[in-house]
Amino acid sequence: MFKKNFLFVSIVFILILVCCFFFFAKEKSKNTLTFWTIQLKPVAEKFIEKNIEIFKQKHKGVEVIWVDIPIAEAQKRILASILGGNPPDLVNLNPDFSVILAQKNALYFFEENDVVDFKKEIIDLLRYDGHIYGIPFYATSSITILNTECVKDYRKIKKYDDILTLNNKCQNNLSINLNENDTFAKILNKYNVFSFKTQEELNNAKAVFDMFKAMYENSLIPKDSLTINHREVVEKYMAGDTAVVVVGGNFVKMIEENAKNIYDKSVILPQLTGVNNYYDVSLMNFVIPKKAKNIELAREFLFQLTNEKNQIEFAKLTNVLAVNNNSLKDNFFVCDKKSSLIDSARCVGAMQLERLSGKNFGYQNKKEINEILNGAIEEYLLQGTLNLNDIKNKIQSLQEP
Secondary structure (H helix, E strand, O other): OHHHHHHHHHHHHHHHHHHHHHHHHHHHHHOEEEEEEEOOHHHHHHHHHHHHHHHHHHOOOOEEEEEEEOOOOHHHHHHHHHHOOOOOOEEEEOHHHHHHHHHOOOEOOEOHHHOOOEOHHHHHHHEEOOEEOOEEEEEEOOEEEEEOOOOOOHHHOOEHHHHHHOOOOOOEEEEOOOOOOOHHHHHHHOOOOOOOOOHHHHHHHHHHHHHHHHHHHOOOOOOOOOOOOHHHHHHHHHOOOEEEEEEOOOHHHHHHHHOHHHHOOEEEEOOOEOOOOOEOOEEEEEEOEOOOOOHHHHHHHHHHHOOHHHHHHHHHHHOOEOOEOOHHHOHHHOOOOOOOHHHHHHHHHHHHOOOEOOOOOOOOOHHHHHHHHHHHHHHHHHHOOOOHHHHHHHHHHHHOO
């Protein structure tokens, strides 16, 4: 009898301990905000930590755990946390991976009144199936840098077509890597090619392929345009071998520090575009996983990080573009003829946010589509072979629901 009573009491005691453990664990999770970023610590540690302290002062007893993930591990770790049912409350991601999570119905969706402070053109890039899946954090938009010693009448340079007629005194007209990531896909988008579905798109695509074939054969672009990386593209410009380069504004500082003679001859122009006169942009955004334990805290913290004051502060710290409407009105994004090239690059980039195309090859199988297009331009330049119907069939199969 004693043994039975002892066993019963022991079981009850264990159950009480288990219940207490889960109760306190649940209470702790309610008071802990987990926040993940991708390799942000090197440039923004003080900014993030200051905002964490401000947030904690508003919410006494709330702990904020910030995890900064190396870029190589980001997608794997985030996906594993979501599949495992224990995601962070707030994550800083790029739209390409964010939309994959949105397609899997793994994200919390925002309402229209949540985004009234942000540029509409940016928000339109963060929609999937009519839903807003992310809040923008910052943007970058490539600009054109031109060597005035190579080209005198540089104000006429607006489109990729203009490279063909450039009266250039340097070795090449345009330094570019044509098959790096989505470079060529974005160029096709600027000539209204988004799917290869219509005859008009096929004609437009053929014209773009032919344009770069002509550039390649006439040495208007370097012969290694299919193999050089982004940094090597800039190095050719710094060496004075090429007249024009289209890169992120962050490279202007590199040119000033490593090729001051070229920097002093340079001007900043808007990003080269195409027939639709649209510019492209790169974004980083915030998402909240659908199974996050503290959605309201996550919302409050992300809107703190993206308010007008913090957007300006972060832009000044990192030289990126703000995405908050009021922030973009700040003098930091207003330039004149006396502005430095670095300031001009930022101001031109901010101006380009007014003309963004929301159309591209779509979210599905983006990497595979880029590989098809990059392989096609490589084959055309090197072997002269171009099968647009084959490209059409491959891309449409990848774009199908």
